[in-house]
Amino acid sequence: xxxxxxxxxxxxxxxxxxxxxxxxxxxxxxxxxxxxxxxxxxxxxxxxxxxxxxxxxxxxxxxxxxxxxxx
Numbered sequence: 835x836x837x838x839x840x841x842x843x844x845x846x847x848x849x850x851x852x853x854x855x856x857x858x859x860x861x862x863x864x865x866x867x868x869x870x871x872x873x874x875x876x877x878x879x880x881x882x883x884x885x886x887x888x889x890x891x892x893x894x895x896x897x898x899x900x901x902x903x904x905x
Contacts, residue, residue, distance in 0.1 A: 847905050854897060861890055869894045869901070 858865045863872055873894045876886045886894070
């Protein structure tokens with residue numbers, strides 16, 4: 835199975851990266867920033883275009899926890 839040009843998910847870090855990139859694509863979020871950066875910039879930004887939904891904030895927080903516990 836091929837995912838975004840990957841023919842094999844070799845490790846957990848690669849898998850989580852694919853999941854994160856997919857989330858960013860589906861939610862129109864920047865893929866060149868970390869989950870921490872997206873969450874932090876949302877917290878300090880007054881840019882209405884960058885406001886995250888509650889679902890997006892919770893997803894990012896859970897993703898950050900999963901990343902920190904496993905990587």
